[in-house]
Amino acid sequence: MPIIGLAPSSTPTRPAHFNIEHVIRPNILALHPYRCARDDYSSGVLLDANENAHGHSISPPEGVSPSKKPQLNGDSHIDIDMDLDPILSLDLHRYPDPSHPKIKSLIAEMRGLPSPEHVFLGVGSDEVIDLLVRICVAPGREKILITPPTYGMYPVCAQVNDVGITRVNLELSADDGEGGDKGRFSLRVDEVKRAIDADSSIKLIFLCSPGNPTGTLISLESIRAILDYVPFKGIVVVDEAYIDFSEPGSSAATLVIDYANLCVMQTLSKSFGLAAIRLGIALAQPPLIQVLSNTKAPYNISTPTAHLALRALSPASLRTMKANIERIKVSRAALLSDLHDLGYLGLGRAIGVQDANFILIPVLSRGSSVADSSRAQRVYKALAEEDGVVVRYRGSEAGCPGCLRITVGTEEDNKIALEKLKKTLERL
Template identity: 45%
Template sequence: MAQKRSAFDLSKCARSNILQLQPYCCARDDYKDDGSNVLLDANENAYGPGLALNSEGALEESTVNGHSTGSSKPEIDFLGLNRYPDPHQIELKKLFCNFRNAHTHTQKNLGPENLFVGVGSDEAIDALLRCFCIPGKDKILTCPPTYGMYSVSAHVNDVGIVKVPLDVENGFQLQPEKINETLAADPSIKMAYICSPGNPTANLIRKEDIQKILEHPTWNGVVVVDEAYIDFAPEGSSLAEWATEWPNLVVMQTLSKAFGLAGIRLGVAFTSPEIALLLNSLKAPYNISSPTSALAIAALSPTNMAVMSKYRNQIVAQRERMLKELPKIPGVGRFLGGHDANFLLVELLDKPASEGGKPSNAIATGAYEPWQRNVEWLYGSGVRSWDARDVCESPLVRRRKLRSSCMS
């Protein structure tokens, strides 16, 4: 059949910045997961979801003194799936607030009015851009090496990107003085994205450095702190409750990492009631599905929080083991960044350190390829200079393969 004629020209109709985009991809695009792969590219919880499950993977009833409570089991109303979900998610927001009201950084309490709930943290990243940045005019500030979706979302929204790199020699910490100078010089920068613990640097950003940016005397903008990995950091590290103190602070979190619930796509942003109102006004009306909400509420129950804590402690123990064992392997250099996430950033050397070995991206790439073939070590969308040294820990890591790769 002959193609129908039309005056339509996609290259002239679509936005030019969208035409230049490449679809978001990851290493899993090249693999069919049959359930046997060791998947470490997205830093998920390899122990599984933070839910009380039996040996067959079914949800168990919660029991207290031998009596079933059922409080930890998601209450999914299958007969109610013909109805749209709750657009406000007040119950879920209250549970998140109770979880984060630690009173470590303030005596004020977070409430549902301080929250935006989205489809993963990525929805919050995009919503903030649409809320504060005028396409083709405004900019954001990022601190590389950092999470790639800040830049991806900025490109989608036709928003410029200004970069102030992390201080490599100082443990990948912020450079607050340089950031503040940059913000003062360019009023078109509306947001500064800070990843803490960093991805791929695994270190917490110093609270006092974040405060210096929040206290900028002239910059009229928003500081966004991404705490996706915060539950692997020391207790009390989260700055979520600081949203009650600072009108220009947003703290993003997710259930994808420590909670092991990446599959339900649930993220939150803690912020001032005024910013939360804007974000909730521009989101899709029913962005959180009923099953997602039910699973998230169950995950925040005492029984399932205990499961999450157990898995988190096991991951932290494995992280400490990796810190001890990796230096024994010839060709493994310094640990860079920090020890506050569920992965580690290390140098791979061109020869053993005892023989004067120096960091080598060629060796890192050479180690990556056999992992990819032999252990299904899925690593990310290509090997880049930072990512090539990013070794993700898991209870399933096969140290023998790592030793072989580094010594060959």
């Protein structure tokens, strides 16, 4: 069955064992996408979408000049004036562009892909994850495969959509004994292949690289090994939310041109520092992108989000983004060294290779080298509730007993966190 909206192509599919029409659920292949008002016309006297022709109704509070609008903090107290004119001057009373070709073109150029037809935009990566599960995996009959410890939304989306989960835990290599990182996490390729051989109902394989919470890349060689494995007829999804914090050339986006059975997810939340605007990205060959586009909500990316994304993808903003990444890498190295210096208080060496903007580190039992999840929880809660320093407890994840995940902050953030962590470890 052809994919609706996709022009016929005579280009052979690679790898030869993959056929996307055998992966997408038949009801999705047959889906005629909703035709929204802006699909056909976006200019002129627009009387087609039942919009409010008088414009938006956002006015500044009394006593605030029209060019200023208060920004609320988490406690809903007005503490900062913020100029919202650029946002309020947008056509907020009109439905947004359903496709955003300019943003897609800039992303394709940035990631080395030939056209915007290789790019899909979602409401964060979470929408992409949910769409992939919905379009590929039949509820009650088929499965996804995940590699714990990994991002928690994969099993959540699976459960919401009533699909099964196969787990192949990452392998943690032994401590190198040289004072460096405590081993590294790696994909057990042979175990993944055995799982595929044992269960033909696996339709999606989610690989988080750099991993969350592992902070470690999965090698392109390992990813290729799964993509090339003939018995697997599904799609490999590589989640690269943290890819910009790793070394250049590490991204699986370089494989998209050669593999129709690959989808690479990225986001503006991390390296771009735009978590609040909720813009996720899928990079894949046009057939899968077209199916995602056919299935998404008609206007999933808002006009303010699109406006800010375009600004973020400008040359000047990209320079700022790259400069911030370098600052984070320097801070990451310094924080890692400072955390190692707390080893005498029962803090272990960081786990994994540091390819993200956080560090995964175990809390040990006092006077031993054994990871202690109970103590780690006490440290985590004391830091948050008594010292106002919030890290993430990950001790219940596979391969991460006693672990805390600490995001690399500003120099001042890191200094405060280290001081509070030292005092907390001394007393707990």
